[in-house]
Amino acid sequence: TSNPALPAPGIDASLIFGPVGPAGFTSLTQNLGNPFILNALTFNATSAPYVISGNPLDFRVSSVAAPAAINYHATNNVTLSTPLTLTSNLAVFGVGSGTLALNGAVSGAGGITVNTSATVTLGSGSNTFAGPITVSNGTLQLTNGTAIPIGRNVSVFGPGIFSTGNVSNTAPSAIGSVILNGGTFKMPSGSPNYFINRLDSSNNGSLNFTGSTSAVLHLVNAGAQINISGSNTAWVGAGSSRTGTTTLPPPPR
Numbered sequence: 256t257s258n259p260a261l262p263a264p265g266i267d268a269s270l271i272f273g274p275v276g277p278a279g280f281t282s283l284t285q286n287l288g289n290p291f292i293l294n295a296l297t298f299n300a301t302s303a304p305y306v307i308s309g310n311p312l313d314f315r316v317s318s319v320a321a322p323a324a325i326n327y328h329a330t331n332n333v334t335l336s337t338p339l340t341l342t343s344n345l346a347v348f349g350v351g352s353g354t355l356a357l358n359g360a361v362s363g364a365g366g367i368t369v370n371t372s373a374t375v376t377l378g379s380g381s382n383t384f385a386g387p388i389t390v391s392n393g394t395l396q397l398t399n400g401t402a403i404p405i406g407r408n409v410s411v412f413g414p415g416i417f418s419t420g421n422v423s424n425t426a427p428s429a430i431g432s433v434i435l436n437g438g439t440f441k442m443p444s445g446s447p448n449y450f451i452n453r454l455d456s457s458n459n460g461s462l463n464f465t466g467s468t469s470a471v472l473h474l475v476n477a478g479a480q481i482n483i484s485g486s487n488t489a490w491v492g493a494g495s496s497r498t499g500t501t502t503l504p505p506p507p508r
Contacts, residue, residue, distance in 0.1 A: 261287060266315045268293040272333075275303045285309035285337050292344040295324045298351070302329040311338040314345045314365070323365070329372050334358055334457050341365030341384050343399040347393075356398070369395045369415065376420075377402035389416035390438060400449070406431045413437025413459065421445030421467075426475050435460025442470040452476050455486040 262268055270293060275281055281303045285291060290311035298305070312335070314323035323341070327333070327349035334356040339345070341363035347355065351373040358378035361367070366386025369375050371393040380401040388395075388403065391412040400422035403409065408431040411417045417433065418441040424430070429450035433440050437458040442449060443466045450473040456462065460483075464470045474480065 264288040264290075264292040266292060266294055267317050267319075269295040269297065271297045271299065272302045272305060272416040273299050274301045281305050283307045283309075285312065290338075290340055295326060297326040298333050298349075298353075298355075300328045301332065302331060302333065304331040304333065304353075304465060306334045306336060308336040308359075311340050311359075313340040313342055313363075316343040322346050324348055325355065327353075327355045327371055327375075328372075329353050332356065338362070341367070341386060344368065344386050347371050348372075349373065358398075363459060367395075369393050390417050392431050393417055396420050397422050400447075401428045403430045405429065406452070408432045410434045410436065411438025411440065411460070413439075415439070416441055417445055418443055419449045421447050422449075423447040426450050426473065429473075429475050435462075439463055442467050442472065446470060448473060450475050453478060453480050453482070455482045455484075457483075 258402045270474055282443045283305060285307055286309050290313040292313045292315060317322055323343040323345045325347045327347060330353050331350045332353040336358045338359040339361045344365040346368040349369040349371045354374045356376045356378055360381040361384045364385050366388055368389045370391045374394040374396055376398045378398040380399045382402055388409045392415050394416040396418040397420050401424050405428055405506055409417050415438045421444040429452060431449055434451045435456040438459055439461045441463045445467060446469045448471045
């Protein structure tokens, strides 16, 4: 930055990252505050492949009601290893083409909305954030099988994608519902076992296992079922589909 003063924390604070400075550092440590309270974090189109660690970042709505946001316009991958506290809901916006990795533990009352052309990954198995999880554009991908807190729902609107990557969870760590409203749920590689409570799909939502070898989606706990309704096509592996209105309750025990 050309500003020699250190940024002050606060609900109107905004940090903007571009190319590396004269020293050429891309590994950065957040030691401005513990936590550093801010409204927005921006990685512009010329941003370097930053890796940011250190003290937590605490995202909050601004004094003029601007939503807490990460604006990701970069072509380079960016990794946030610092913990994130979502005092307010956090939205990821932008037209970036790289991957934004959220590898630090995510906590707080807020949720995450992915509305970007990029891929956003969740990499911590210690996430406890309590707010809604929504994907409306781009991809939310897991790099840790327990990155979605237990029992939490994931809503996916077209053309958004929720991907488990090639990671697994277990029955005790099952998430809640995956709700596809035109969006896609992918298990794209490997042989993962992923546990959810229910799958609801409508408005051309899709379930896509293409690329995996023997992926298994498990439906567990009370109320476990698959609901496919409305104008809908659901793929299970390459070339398989089902249309119409279907309710599959759990088998009798």
